[in-house]
Amino acid sequence: MESEREMSLKTERRKPCAHISVTGVSHRYRRATNYAVADITFEVNPCEAVALIGRSGCGKSTLLHLMAGLTQPTSGDVYIDGRRVEGPSPHWIVMFQQPHLYPWMTVAQNVGLGLRFAGRRREIPDRVRELLALVELSDYADRNVQDLSGGQQQRVALARSLAVQPEVLLLDEPFSALDAVTRRALQRDVRRIASELGITLVIVTHDITEAVIMADRAIVMSADPGRIAEIMPIRLKPNERERRSPDAQAIQTHLQAVFEKASGLASTAQQSDGGQLRLVAGASR
Numbered sequence: 111m112e113s114e115r116e117m118s119l120k121t122e123r124r125k126p127c128a129h130i131s132v133t134g135v136s137h138r139y140r141r142a143t144n145y146a147v148a149d150i151t152f153e154v155n156p157c158e159a160v161a162l163i164g165r166s167g168c169g170k171s172t173l174l175h176l177m178a179g180l181t182q183p184t185s186g187d188v189y190i191d192g193r194r195v196e197g198p199s200p201h202w203i204v205m206f207q208q209p210h211l212y213p214w215m216t217v218a219q220n221v222g223l224g225l226r227f228a229g230r231r232r233e234i235p236d237r238v239r240e241l242l243a244l245v246e247l248s249d250y251a252d253r254n255v256q257d258l259s260g261g262q263q264q265r266v267a268l269a270r271s272l273a274v275q276p277e278v279l280l281l282d283e284p285f286s287a288l289d290a291v292t293r294r295a296l297q298r299d300v301r302r303i304a305s306e307l308g309i310t311l312v313i314v315t316h317d318i319t320e321a322v323i324m325a326d327r328a329i330v331m332s333a334d335p336g337r338i339a340e341i342m343p344i345r346l347k348p349n350e351r352e353r354r355s356p357d358a359q360a361i362q363t364h365l366q367a368v369f370e371k372a373s374g375l376a377s378t379a380q381q382s383d384g385g386q387l388r389l390v391a392g393a394s395r
Contacts, residue, residue, distance in 0.1 A: 137185075
């Protein structure tokens with residue numbers, strides 16, 4: 111017999127993933143003198159996972175919010191499957207660093223909230239059951255979310271994000287506050303789920319290892335204003351997306367160097383004693 115998770119995946123699979131086009135995007139916040147991001151142009155292919163990486167203040171989250179329609183660019187355009195992004199949509203969903211769950215509700219009630227707001231109440235019981243199986247929380251449906259660990263709460267937030275069947279999932283450092291073991295598990299599971307369900311991923315992260323494990327390409331940004339410094343492919347087979355994999359470690363070393371160059375840190379690292387001081391992405395938080 112098929113497992114509940116396998117049946118949920120059959121129900122969930124649908125049309126091909128979305129294509130994203132960011133064209134000439136610049137943004138300056140009201141009353142700000144300088145631009146937060148300037149002249150940003152790139153594409154995300156259907157079903158691709160792309161990481162936006164750079165030191166704090168380079169405009170990664172600003173760019174993600176522009177892609178989500180939470181903020182309108184000062185100039186330029188964002189298109190998802192040919193539709194100009196002019197505001198939030200259930201077709202493209204953002205997951206933030208904090209899960210933002212309703213603490214007085216159960217796990218199932220939180221997961222079904224998006225469907226309730228969309229007027230799709232009849233779908234809630236079956237859909238919630240499928241999604242909780244997908245994120246491995248079937249036994250927690252009637253638990254209050256306050257009783258869950260941080261990792262479990264992020265799984266609830268993920269299930270809630272998937273409930274409305276988005277074409278794009280935009281991740282704004284949702285794992286950064288979690289412990290290392292939980293973070294690794296969610297990195298693996300989110301990439302797997304996106305691949306199985308046909309969802310295009312865009313990930314904002316400071317963590318170079320996270321970018322290598324989760325993404326097919328890394329867009330490295332420089333700051334003042336935020337610009338694309340380099341776009342680096344991450345060509346790894348599924349069984350190579352492990353921290354101890356020699357291929358993953360080689361790509362991580364290369365991405366570290368690209369990051370340091372874009373951040374203006376490379377010369378500092380070279381001046382350290384024999385290169386023994388190793389600057390890492392997380393140190394810029």
